[in-house]
Amino acid sequence: MGKKSELQVFREYLQRHGLRYTQEREQIIKTIFSTHDHFDVDTLYLTMRQKGIRISKASIYRIMPLLIDAELIQDVFFEAGRVYYEHTYGHEPHCHLRCIECGKIEEFVEPRLKDIERDLAERFGYKVLKSNLEVRGFCPECREKFLGRK
Amino acid sequence: MGKKSELQVFREYLQRHGLRYTQEREQIIKTIFSTHDHFDVDTLYLTMRQKGIRISKASIYRIMPLLIDAELIQDVFFEAGRVYYEHTYGHEPHCHLRCIECGKIEEFVEPRLKDIERDLAERFGYKVLKSNLEVRGFCPECREKFLGRK
DNA sequence: GTATCTGCAAACCCTTTGCAATAAG
DNA sequence: CTTATTGCAAAGGGTTTGCAGATAC
Numbered sequence A, B: 001m002g003k004k005s006e007l008q009v010f011r012e013y014l015q016r017h018g019l020r021y022t023q024e025r026e027q028i029i030k031t032i033f034s035t036h037d038h039f040d041v042d043t044l045y046l047t048m049r050q051k052g053i054r055i056s057k058a059s060i061y062r063i064m065p066l067l068i069d070a071e072l073i074q075d076v077f078f079e080a081g082r083v084y085y086e087h088t089y090g091h092e093p094h095c096h097l098r099c100i101e102c103g104k105i106e107e108f109v110e111p112r113l114k115d116i117e118r119d120l121a122e123r124f125g126y127k128v129l130k131s132n133l134e135v136r137g138f139c140p141e142c143r144e145k146f147l148g149r150k
Numbered sequence C: 001g002t003a004t005c006t007g008c009a010a011a012c013c014c015t016t017t018g019c020a021a022t023a024a025g
Numbered sequence D: 001c002t003t004a005t006t007g008c009a010a011a012g013g014g015t016t017t018g019c020a021g022a023t024a025c
Helices: A006-016 A023-033 A041-050 A057-069 A112-124 A140-147 B006-016 B023-033 B041-050 B057-069 B112-124 B140-147
Strands: A073-079 A082-087 A095-099 A105-108 A127-138 B073-079 B082-087 B095-099 B105-108 B127-138
Touching (some): A006 A023, A006 A057, A023 A041, B023 B041, B023 B057, B023 B082, B041 B082, B127 B140
Antiparallel strands (some): A095 A105, B073 B082
8 A cells, every 4th residue: 555646646736637637737746845934925936936837826826725725735823914834645644843043943843632532522523624833932942032032 | 700791801900001081992992891702803883783882893903912912802712814702801711612613612711721821831942922822623513513423 | 437535826814914094192 | 383194096816718720528
């Protein structure tokens, strides 16, 4: 049971939905999965242009929902009116610890969330699909700078 | 040590910052704390107009950051390009369980988050300020409708 | 060939901002 | 009185959309 490539997953998703596997869609997937960073549409657009890939923002905006629906990426957080994404296919579900001062992000896996989800499903009768835990604070450096060492 | 009213807290906050306690600010606080619902700026604006309170959206947009800074309200989630808020003063910190189909929201208190926060602070050296856990899924009704009873 | 997809530019919509009038202290 | 605040309307800025030409299949 070898793991399918993200391209393969996307291709099958498109086929299943009667959609087409275009140059632009292939390039977006490739670009997104070529780094581990969180990104927004604007960043993705600029990155692709820098690589010499011709694409419009409109197309990116139209393709993002497909990638989410195909469970290849996920929106992680919102800031300054922008949506930030990360690619999730092939990664263990994880949470984010963000410094509100410098924006640095640490990822961590928290097994206790599974228990919490299970308890919630039972208590409220929900079918739990996913959970998102975001912790905010000061990273060690900013903490020192702003809270005076302690 | 009686609990201060939200008005009192806001008044003191404003004073402390050299700001003025205006009609509009008083009315916003009163309106927000008169229900337990989550709200966005537009809803708040319409609610106030319905009650016959004269206020502009611009003022609401300008006052929201003050309420957040005074720790009276908090932004809870973003959806369809909008920010949703809830009043938090006087409430125990809680998390949200949302139905992605009908939008219903259940609130729950999760004591295990405190442990998680403590562990994170130690592991990454962060000063943790707050955490936000949002769980998404299908509520009992929507689950039945869409997933066929099971 | 046919229906989907793309790029462009305009439209949208929530939010922010400049400015003159108003009100708090 | 002095300075902060409000309301209005215009500007911003991210996202969506209509349409004609391009492209997957």
